[in-house]
Amino acid sequence: MQRVLGKKNNQHGFSLFEIIIVLALIGTIAVVIIPNLKLSVDSQMSTSLRNLTGQIRSAYDDAIFSGRIHRMVFDIKNGEFWVEQAPLGYEGRPPILDSESESESLKKRDKRAEVLKVLDDKYKDLSDRPMPTTSGESKNYSIRSIAVVQRKVLKPIDWKEINDAVIYRQKLSSGIIFAQVLSSISAKKFDYVEIQSNSDKTKKEFAYIYFLPNGTATSTSIKLAMANKDNPNTISETGPKYTLNLNSLTGECNLLEGFQDANFSLPKR
Known part of the structure; x- marks a missing residue:
């Protein structure tokens, strides 16, 4: 009599080695993907800072080389910025009279x-x-x-927007805003939240940096941040924040992490 044996059950659980491999893969994916969620935001901010500082430096240099007063215009509401130049010979002040x-x-x-x-x-x-x-x-x-x-x-002059291969109108990366622009030539703070909350939606708010042909510029402090995703008219509390301060005598930008109050006092000799 031949005994018929049942089929051997080949199913078995994961070995310890396989579990370790799976956990390692999950950990690797988490390490790569999760920081990149923040990295994508930081890269947007980095791109905006790089483009902005590049345009500031180009405007500063072009004012010297062309012999014309330049100004950078900041559209706080729309996050745009561009450079304009004054007519040749305009010095920003009345000419000296002969008599x-x-x-x-x-x-x-x-x-x-x-x-x-x-x-x-x-x-x-x-x-x-x-x-x-x-x-x-x-x-x-x-x-x-x-x-x-x-x-x-003086009577209003015709500022001409510059649009070439180096200097051209730009817009901040998606989600990045001009949180505040403060200039030494004005006591007014151009604040993003205040401008967005203004009931007059047609009102335009522009801040300016002036660049002189003699190599000086208006001291300016620019604060960049992320807009709140739930309420775009406010600033994100958790997003990256940076302050960009322009040196009026060199045209160089000093980048500071976080919001830093500007000090426009001039050092004495």
């Missing part, structure tokens, strides 16, 4: 000479040195006088 009588007559009916003198004297008192100028030994540029003259004193 003393003509000059005296102008002073009596026009306050711009008085305004400029006060601003220039204030700058010299703060820095203990005159601001160099592109022409004329008797003239001193005041960093603060540029915006005052351009906006309130």
Whole structure:
């Protein structure tokens, strides 16, 4: 009599070695993917910072080489920035008059000479040195006088946007915003949250950096951050934050992590 044996059950559990391999693979995937979620955000910020600092430096250099005043325009609401240049020969302040009588007559009916003198004297008192100028030994540029003259004193001029292979209109990477722009020429803080919460949605808010042909620029502090995904009109509390400070005498940008308050006081000799 032949005994029929049942089929041998070949099913068995995972060995310890196989479990270790699977756990190792899961760990490797987690190590690679999870940090990349943050890395994608940081790379967007890095791209925005790199593009912004590059355009600032290009505008600074082009103002010197072309002999024209340049300004960088910041559209806080839309996260755009671009560079414009003034007409050739425009110095950002009234020209010196040939006749003393003509000059005296102008002073009596026009306050711009008085305004400029006060601003220039204030700058010299703060820095203990005159601001160099592109022409004329008797003239001193005041960093603060540029915006005052351009906006309130002289007739509006036609600023021409630059669009070439090096300088062109750009937009911050998706989700990156100008959290705040503060300039030494204005007491106003251009704040992203305040601008977005303004009931007048048609109102445009622009901040400026002015670059002079003599190699100076308006001291400016730019804060970049991530917009809140749930409420794009606010700033993300957990996202990366950086402060970019522009040196007015060298055109160099100093990058600081986090939001840092700007100090526009000028060192004395």
